[in-house]
Amino acid sequence: xxxxxxxxxxxxxxxxxxxxxxxxxxxxxxxxxxxxxxxxxxxxxxxxxxxxxxxxxxxxxxxxxxxxxxxxxxxxxxxxxxxxxxxxxxxxxxxxxxxxxxxxxxxxxxxxxxxxxxxxxxxxxxxxxxxxxxxxxxxxxxxxxxxxxxxxxxxxxxxxxxxxxxxxxxxxxxxxxxxxxxxxxxxxxxxxxxxxxxxxxxxxxxxxxxxxxxxxxxxxxxxxxxxxxxxxxxxxxxxxxxxxxxxxxxxxxxxxxxxxxxxxxxxxxxxxxxxxxxxxxxxxxxxxxxxxxxxxxxxxxxxxx
Amino acid sequence: xxxxxxxxxxxxxxxxxxxxxxxxxxxxxxxxxxxxxxxxxxxxxxxxxxxxxxxxxxxxxxxxxxxxxxxxxxxxxxxxxxxxxxxxxxxxxxxxxxxxxxxxxxxxxxxxxxxxxxxxxxxxxxxxxxxxxxxxxxxxxxxxxxxxxxxxxxxxxxxxxxxxxxxxxxxxxxxxxxxxxxxxxxxxxxxxxxxxxxxxxxxxxxxxxxxxxxxxxxxxxxxxxxxxxxxxxxxxxxxxxxxxxxxxxxxxxxxxxxxxxxxxxxxxxxxxxxxxxxxxxxxxxxxxxxxxxxxxxxxxxxxxxxxxxxxxxxxxxxxxxxxxxxxxxxxxxxxx
Ligand SMILES: Nc1ncnc2c1ncn2[C@@H]1O[C@H](COP(=O)(O)OP(=O)(O)OP(=O)(O)O)[C@@H](O)[C@H]1O
Ligand code: SF4
Ligand SMILES: [Mg+2]
Numbered sequence: 306x307x308x309x310x311x312x313x314x315x316x317x318x319x320x321x322x323x324x325x326x327x328x329x330x331x332x333x334x335x336x337x338x339x340x341x342x343x344x345x346x347x348x349x350x351x352x353x354x355x356x357x358x359x360x361x362x363x364x365x366x367x368x369x370x371x372x373x374x375x376x377x378x379x380x381x382x383x384x385x386x387x388x389x390x391x392x393x394x395x396x397x398x399x400x401x402x403x404x405x406x407x408x409x410x411x412x413x414x415x416x417x418x419x420x421x422x423x424x425x426x427x428x429x430x431x432x433x434x435x436x437x438x439x440x441x442x443x444x445x446x447x448x449x450x451x452x453x454x455x456x457x458x459x460x461x462x463x464x465x466x467x468x469x470x471x472x473x474x475x476x477x478x479x480x481x482x483x484x485x486x487x488x489x490x491x492x493x494x495x496x497x498x499x500x501x502x503x504x505x506x507x508x509x510x511x512x513x514x515x516x517x518x519x520x521x522x523x524x525x526x527x528x529x530x531x532x533x534x535x536x537x538x539x540x541x542x543x544x545x546x547x548x549x550x551x552x553x554x555x556x557x558x559x560x561x562x563x564x565x566x567x568x569x570x571x572x573x574x575x576x577x578x579x580x581x582x583x584x585x586x587x588x589x590x591x592x593x594x595x596x597x598x599x600x601x602x603x604x605x606x607x608x609x610x
Numbered sequence: 611x612x613x614x615x616x617x618x619x620x621x622x623x624x625x626x627x628x629x630x631x632x633x634x635x636x637x638x639x640x641x642x643x644x645x646x647x648x649x650x651x652x653x654x655x656x657x658x659x660x661x662x663x664x665x666x667x668x669x670x671x672x673x674x675x676x677x678x679x680x681x682x683x684x685x686x687x688x689x690x691x692x693x694x695x696x697x698x699x700x701x702x703x704x705x706x707x708x709x710x711x712x713x714x715x716x717x718x719x720x721x722x723x724x725x726x727x728x729x730x731x732x733x734x735x736x737x738x739x740x741x742x743x744x745x746x747x748x749x750x751x752x753x754x755x756x757x758x759x760x761x762x763x764x765x766x767x768x769x770x771x772x773x774x775x776x777x778x779x780x781x782x783x784x785x786x787x788x789x790x791x792x793x794x795x796x797x798x799x800x801x802x803x804x805x806x807x808x809x810x811x812x813x814x815x816x817x818x819x820x821x822x823x824x825x826x827x828x829x830x831x832x833x834x835x836x837x838x839x840x841x842x843x844x845x846x847x848x849x850x851x852x853x854x855x856x857x858x859x860x861x862x863x864x865x866x867x868x869x870x871x872x873x874x875x876x877x878x879x880x881x882x883x884x885x886x887x888x889x890x891x892x893x894x895x896x897x898x899x900x901x902x903x904x905x906x907x908x909x910x911x912x913x914x915x916x917x918x919x920x921x922x923x924x925x926x927x928x929x930x931x932x933x934x935x936x937x938x939x940x941x942x943x944x945x946x
C-alpha cells in the first residue's frame with residue numbers, strides 16, 4: 306500500500322540564515338572575489354611555508370660565502386627565476402619576502418583597525434566632551450608628518466628594536482585616524498536607531514551596547530575598510546622599503562626586492578630581478594581589492610535588513 | 611452590564627490603587643551647541659513643565675502634535691534621558707538622579723515599546739535572542755527553560771514559536787511590533803511606556819496591536835503611559851489623558867471628561883478636528899492660526915497665547931500653572 310510506505314518526515318525547526326550567513330552565501334557566489342581569495346590563500350600558504358618550499362635554504366646566504374660566479378644569473382634550471390646582484394636566488398627571496406610583506410600588511414592593518422574602531426566607536430557613542438577630545442586627537446594624528454616620523458624613529462630605534470616591528474608600530478600608530486573618523490560617523494548614524502535605546506532600556510551597560518549592538522552593525526563597513534587598508538599597507542611597505550626607509554635591507558621583502566630596480570642597468574637589462582616582486586605585489590593588491598569589492602556587495606546593509 | 615457601568619467600575623477600582631509613577635514639574639532640555647569648541651549656545655526646551663501621576667494598572671494617554679515633546683517625556687521618565695529639572699518618583703523612590711549600575715538595576719521595572727518597528731529591533735540578532743537579552747541581563751538562566759519560556763511569550767503576543775529562530779527582516783511591521791512588545795514584557799515590568807506603538811502600522815493592523823496591549827494589561831496588571839498623536843487611538847486606550855503643547859502639559863482629565871468637556875482652548879481645537887463618524891452631527895471646527903513656535907525660543911507667558919483664539923492681554927505675561935479646576939480635571943489656562 307502506498308500509505309504504509311510513506312515516510313513521515315521529522316520536521317526540524319527551520320532556522321533562518323543569519324545576516325552573516327546570507328553575506329557568506331553571496332560572497333561564495335562571487336567568482337572574481339573567490340578567485341582572488343584563493344590567490345591570496347595560496348600566496349599566504351607559500352609565504353608561511355617558505356622554509357620548506359624555497360629552493361634554497363636561506364634567503365640571505367652569508368655574503369662571504371657567495372660565489373662571485375652566481376651573481377646576476379639569468380633564470381635557468383638551477384635558479385628558476387635567476388639570482389640578484391648579490392647572488393641570491395630570486396624565487397627563494399620572493400617566498401621569504403612574502404612573509405615579511407604580508408606580516409607588515411596584516412599586523413599594521415590589525416593595529417589600524419583596532420585603534421580606529423575603539424576610538425571611533427567611543428567618540429561616536431558617548432558624544433559630547435569625550436567625542437570632542439578624541440576627535441581633536443585624531444585630527445592631530447592625521448596631520449602628523451608620517452614620512453618624517455618613520456625616518457626619525459627608524460634612525461633612533463635602529464638596532465634597539467627589530468626594524469620590522471618599528472615599521473609596523475609606526476604605520477599602525479599613525480594611520481588609524483581615517484578609520485576612527487569612518488567608524489565614528491557610522492556609529493553616529495546607527496545610534497539614531499531605536500534598537501540602541503532599546504538595548505539601554507533592557508539593562509545593557511554602555512559597553513555592552515557598543516559591543517553587542519553597535520559594532521555588529523558597523524562591522525561590515527569596518528571589514529570592507531580593512532581589506533582596502535590591507536592593500537594600501539602592502540603598498541606603503543613596498544614604497545618605504547623602495548625608498549630605503551622601510552624594512553631593513555638585510556630582511557627580504559617584496560619592497561626591498563623591488564628597490565634593486567633603482568639601478569638603471571637592473572631596470573633595463575635584468576628584468577628577472579625586479580619583475581617577479583612587481584608582479585606579485587600588483588596581483589596581491591588587485592586580489593585584495595577584488596575581495597574588498599566582493600565583501601562590500603555581500604555585506605550590503607540592504608541585504609542584511 | 612453596560613459599557614458605561616463597566617467603565618465606571620474600572621474608574622472606581624483604579625482610584626483605590628496606589629500611585630506607581632509621580633512626575634513633578636519635569637523639564638528636559640536638549641543643548642544646542644555651536645562654534646568650534648561646541649559651546650552650548652541655547653536649549654531646545656523639549657519638555658518644559660510636565661506633572662502627572664499614574665496609578666498601578668492604569669493607562670495614561672499622552673497626546674499632542676509632532677514635536678511637542680511626547681517622546682522626550684517618555685524617554686526621560688524611563689531615564690533614557692537626563693532630566694534638566696523636576697522629579698520622577700517611581701513607587702515612591704526618586705529616580706531623577708540615579709545613574710550607572712543603580713539605574714541599570716532599576717530599569718527592569720520599566721520598559722518601552724518603540725515607535726519604529728523597523729529601527730527598534732537589532733537586524734543582526736535572532737528574535738529569540740532579542741527577547742532573551744533583557745532576562746539574561748538580570749538573571750542566570752537554564753538555556754532550554756529560557757527558550758521554552760520565550761517561545762510561550764511569542765505565542766502569547768500572537769507569533770508562531772518558529773519566530774524564535776528568525777531575524778527581524780523576515781517579519782512585517784505589525785509582527786515586528788509584537789516582537790518589541792514581547793521584549794518589553796520579558797522582564798515582567800511594572801510600567802510600560804508605549805511611544806506611538808501603532809502609528810507606523812497599517813490601519814488594519816493597528817487595532818490588533820492595540821487590543822493585544824489591552825489584553826496584556828489585564829493579564830499582567832500592567833501600567834501604561836500611552837503616547838500618541840492620534841486622538842481616537844488615545845481615546846480607545848486610555849483611562850486618563852494628558853494633552854501636551856510645546857513641552858507643557860496643558861490639560862489632564864479622565865477620558866470621558868476630556869472628550870465631553872475639553873477646557874483648554876488647545877484641547878478644544880484638537881477635539882473639534884476629529885472627523886465625526888456620525889455625519890448627522892455637525893461640529894464647528896476650530897482652526898488654529900499660525901505655526902507652533904520653536905521650542906528653542908518659546909513665547910513668554912502661556913505657551914499657547916500666540917495661537918489661542920481666546921487669548922487675553924495677561925496671557926503673554928503670566929504663565930498659567932496646571933490647576934485642578936474640577937475634581938480630577940486639571941488645566942493650565944488663565945480662563946479658569
Ligand atoms: N536629540 C535631540 N536633540 C535636539 N533636539 C531634539 C532631540 N530630540 C528631539 N528634539 C526636539 O525636541 C522637541 C520634542 O521632540 P520629541 O521627539 O519629544 O517630540 P514628539 O512629541 O515625540 O514628536 P513626534 O510626534 O514627532 O514623535 C522637538 O522640537 C525636537 O525637534
Ligand atoms: S492662558 Fe490665555 S492664551 Fe493660554 S490658553 Fe488660556 S486663554 Fe489661551
Ligand atoms: Mg515621538
